[in-house]
Amino acid sequence: MKPPVLHLKEPSALCLNRPPQFDSRHIQAFTNDVGRGRREVLEAKFRLLGKRLKPRTSMVAFSEMLPVLRAGPGRQAELQRLNAWMRGWCREEGFGFFRNWEPRNHLLQDTPKKTNNRTPLVITYSPQLKPVQHIINKLQPILEQDTKLQKALGDRPIVSYRQPPNLKMILTNNHRTYHTNTNPxxxxxxxxxxxxxxxxxxxxxxxxxxxxxxxxxxxxxxxxxxxxxxxxxxxxxxxxxxxxxxxxxxxxxxxxxxxxxxxxxxxxxxxxxxxxxxxxxxxxxxxxxxxxxxxxxxxxxxxxxxxxxxxxxxxxxxxxxxxxxxxxxxxxxxxx
CATH class of the missing domain: 3.40.1440.10 (GIY-YIG endonuclease)
Known part of the structure; x- marks a missing residue:
């Protein structure tokens, strides 16, 4: 069963009196909550709510507030400061924290590709080839004992299967013939x-x-x-x-x-x-x-x-x- 999502507008007593089958709490603060009070007031409410929830459930997770579309620079800066405080506070109290707001320059950064020394072994699939992976895992340690073979062959190969030709592939051809003239x-x-x-x-x-x-x-x-x-x-x-x-x-x-x-x-x-x-x-x-x-x-x-x-x-x-x-x-x- 999906645990309930609690909002700061709910009274803390209502948050604490949820059914006992839910062993976790996820608290989401919305931007309207920021508009109802100063940041110091919201921080105090978060601290009180975390203090009351901590002894009653095994896990508490807070989610940062989402950015507001077409909001002014002042409003966005206020949300960022509150999210930064919430992230540090959750780390101190041992609460979970969900990040919903990543900076644009961070999202646009290229993710470095993971490099490995594994050679792809591409073979046409057949039911008789299922033991191939087991054979590779069994014999790879023998190859690794020889330093020259290990350097030449690399790590354990990646087994990939290509689709065998079926009846459709045999009877049809998707290659388009551009040149069909037979005259000299x-x-x-x-x-x-x-x-x-x-x-x-x-x-x-x-x-x-x-x-x-x-x-x-x-x-x-x-x-x-x-x-x-x-x-x-x-x-x-x-x-x-x-x-x-x-x-x-x-x-x-x-x-x-x-x-x-x-x-x-x-x-x-x-x-x-x-x-x-x-x-x-x-x-x-x-x-x-x-x-x-x-x-x-x-x-x-x-x-x-x-x-x-x-x-x-x-x-x-x-x-x-x-x-x-x-x-x-x-x-x-x-x-x-």
Whole structure:
């Protein structure tokens, strides 16, 4: 049964004559009580009430008064002084004390996070794995006997269970497919935050500065990686740059766009699109080839093959092909 809540407006005799099944008292003073008398009078009433309640019950708890909304500074200061006195008095008399009024700057302080040296052990839940926690508790003292193992493994691991796949997870898929085109070429991924989609050139045939055409055979998107790509200009048909990357097309072209915004003079793509009459909106790009390249040398070899095919070293905006320029005659057409 919930014990009664007593108010200072009740006579002390009524507070003392509560039913005997209640073995504790919680006294709450409200702000109206402050308005009825001076602080010295209220302190005297608290002392008298505490003196009479102390021998008759096992626990007495006082609760500080709540702040008043839209009260003036003087009224709030009076409440704070009374609460401060009540907190010290309860500590002296051995009474319980409930804090209802925390300073705003105290509540806004960041709570320091507790650090531990326990490694989380995440496993898929199964009824057969219930003894795992018991096994860890039993064998952990053996590991702690070795100082090297204790330093490497840390304290007892925290066992966490992930939900196993149920029938709903097996039959349905909440992954949203953004790119559903199956035609050859490079197509926008249509993700809401993708900044590359407006620059995608979706044609399946690419014509180089030397009027040599190349037909794209597969379907790519902004998220395709390990690729050979081309950058073109909407205003200059002869401006083509061939590049390679192990990243996604989105990551690589975003880096190129950053170079253009910062006007890096040492970058050929940045120099072209910072010319008079050009802007970042004139940039278009597409993927020429994607293969499971295992090294940068393989990608650079295919990159040089496309440079030679479109002659972008002389007629485009490629200026060098690293050390592979010395081996131009050794790259047959099967690289394409």
């Amino acid at each position: 070429g490079t197509f926008p991924c249509n993700k809401p935050r993708c900044q590359l989609c407006p620059h995608i050139h979706s044609a399946d045939t690419i014509i180089g500065p030397n009027q040599v055409s190349y037909k794209i055979k597969n379907t790519y998107s902004c998220a395709s990686r390990n690729i050979i790509y081309a950058i073109m200009c909407r205003k200059c048909p002869s401006a083509m740059y061939i590049g390679q990357t192990s990243q996604t097309l989105r990551q690589r072209i975003n880096a190129q766009k950053t170079d253009i915004r910062q006007d890096h003079k040492e970058k050929t793509v940045s120099c072209h699109f910072n010319q008079k009459g050009h802007s970042l909106n004139d940039l278009t790009t597409c993927i020429l080839l994607q293969r499971p390249f295992t090294s940068a040398l393989e990608r650079e070899s295919s990159e040089l093959s496309f440079m030679l095919k479109f002659d972008t070293l002389r007629e485009g905006i490629n200026t060098h092909s690293n050390y592979l320029t010395h081996y131009q005659d050794s790259f047959p057409s099967y690289h394409l």
